[in-house]
Amino acid sequence: MSKRDYYEVLGVSKSSSADEIKKAYRKVAMQYHPDRNPGDKEAEEKFKEAAEAYEVLSDQDKRAKYDRYGHQAFGPGTGGFGGANAEDIFSSFSDIFGDDLFGSFFGGGGGARSRNSRPQGARGSNLRIKLKLNFEEIAKGTNKSVKVKKHVVCTACSGSGAKDKNSVQTCGTCNGSGQVRKVTQTFLGQMQTVTTCPTCNGEGITITAKCGSCKGEGRVYGEETISIDIPAGVQEGMQLSMSGKGNAGERGGRAGDLLIIIEEEKHPELHRDGLNVAYDLHISFPDAVFGTQVEVPTIDGRAKIKIPAGTQSGKIFRLKGKGFPEVQGYQKGDQLIHVNIWTPQQVSSDEKAALEKLANSNNFKPSPGKSDKSFFERLKEAFN
Ligand SMILES: [Zn+2]
Numbered sequence: 283m284s285k286r287d288y289y290e291v292l293g294v295s296k297s298s299s300a301d302e303i304k305k306a307y308r309k310v311a312m313q314y315h316p317d318r319n320p321g322d323k324e325a326e327e328k329f330k331e332a333a334e335a336y337e338v339l340s341d342q343d344k345r346a347k348y349d350r351y352g353h354q355a356f357g358p359g360t361g362g363f364g365g366a367n368a369e370d371i372f373s374s375f376s377d378i379f380g381d382d383l384f385g386s387f388f389g390g391g392g393g394a395r396s397r398n399s400r401p402q403g404a405r406g407s408n409l410r411i412k413l414k415l416n417f418e419e420i421a422k423g424t425n426k427s428v429k430v431k432k433h434v435v436c437t438a439c440s441g442s443g444a445k446d447k448n449s450v451q452t453c454g455t456c457n458g459s460g461q462v463r464k465v466t467q468t469f470l471g472q473m474q475t476v477t478t479c480p481t482c483n484g485e486g487i488t489i490t491a492k493c494g495s496c497k498g499e500g501r502v503y504g505e506e507t508i509s510i511d512i513p514a515g516v517q518e519g520m521q522l523s524m525s526g527k528g529n530a531g532e533r534g535g536r537a538g539d540l541l542i543i544i545e546e547e548k549h550p551e552l553h554r555d556g557l558n559v560a561y562d563l564h565i566s567f568p569d570a571v572f573g574t575q576v577e578v579p580t581i582d583g584r585a586k587i588k589i590p591a592g593t594q595s596g597k598i599f600r601l602k603g604k605g606f607p608e609v610q611g612y613q614k615g616d617q618l619i620h621v622n623i624w625t626p627q628q629v630s631s632d633e634k635a636a637l638e639k640l641a642n643s644n645n646f647k648p649s650p651g652k653s654d655k656s657f658f659e660r661l662k663e664a665f666n
């Protein structure tokens with residue numbers, strides 16, 4: 283029984299884009315879905331065949347491997363979903379179909395089950411990087427292209443670790459399944475145990491000649507430029523993860539994840555306090571008395587604010603919505619502007635005389651009224 287070409291199964295060409303393949307698979311899977319063809323064995327087979335084809339063609343690494351080695355790359359009868367049932371297929375592809383469509387048929391899914399497909403080489407390890415962002419990038423969200431040094435799939439052998447097509451062979455010990463059954467006689471009777479194939483370490487294939495570039499590992503140390511989307515509102519120490527962007531696995535094994543740890547770049551004038559941004563404004567005593575207009579820095583450029591006449595030191599002005607957004611929410615912080623009235627550190631004799639003249643004037647004697655809230659009350663208010 284020879285296997286059909288995966289591209290033929292999905293009715294796409296070798297040059298089809300990932301999106302075209304996804305669409306084509308969706309179409310075929312809908313047509314042969316068991317729900318629509320109850321009891322139809324042929325439809326079920328076609329359905330599984332499409333799922334298997336999609337599993338390979340939707341994965342960049344596997345697709346490259348398939349393009350190079352054909353079905354040989356995965357071992358006969360074991361690639362993809364050869365031995366899987368329909369439920370397994372859906373737990374893997376629910377992202378394409380959405381749960382509502384198939385949930386009823388499979389009794390609500392019940393979470394992802396492990397598939398019975400042949401194990402591949404060891405999974406790649408996770409990779410951690412630090413990413414420094416300034417206030418503006420954090421407030422708006424951003425996209426960063428980052429060059430990451432890591433294990434990447436060997437291009438010479440497409441990750442197979444083999445020198446060429448002819449040096450990949452289905453493992454003779456396990457016939458490609460990666461598992462061996464052992465029947466032993468015990469006093470309780472016959473017992474069957476299933477263990478990982480010792481010849482191929484569960485990979486299902488043996489490589490007779492190794493790839494020269496990667497020495498058979500299927501991966502090499504290199505670098506990849508990764509485009510990282512940062513949502514708005516992240517904070518120092520927060521960790522984002524990108525599945526499959528870490529170190530490549532050995533011989534087609536799954537790649538690890540890329541973990542991105544956020545670092546906040548200090549702003550020269552602004553200070554972050556949760557969702558809010560704080561700024562210390564210093565104004566002169568005459569400006570506080572007469573009122574003035576000043577420019578203050580904000581996360582995105584400068585803003586003009588009006589200081590009313592008679593502004594007391596310690597007053598807090600609030601620029602609504604000028605703070606940081608919540609990472610996954612609708613709230614937005616404010617910018618709080620703390621007014622400090624500048625007291626001269628030294629005065630000339632003329633200034634001294636002028637101040638002395640004012641010192642006894644009635645208007646210059648402190649007499650806080652009800653509207654002049656205490657420092658602590660204002661603080662409480664500002665952070666609510
Ligand atoms: Zn084996």
Ligand SMILES: [Zn+2]
Pocket residue numbers: 436437438439440441442443444493494495496497498499500501
């Ligand atoms: Zn290689």
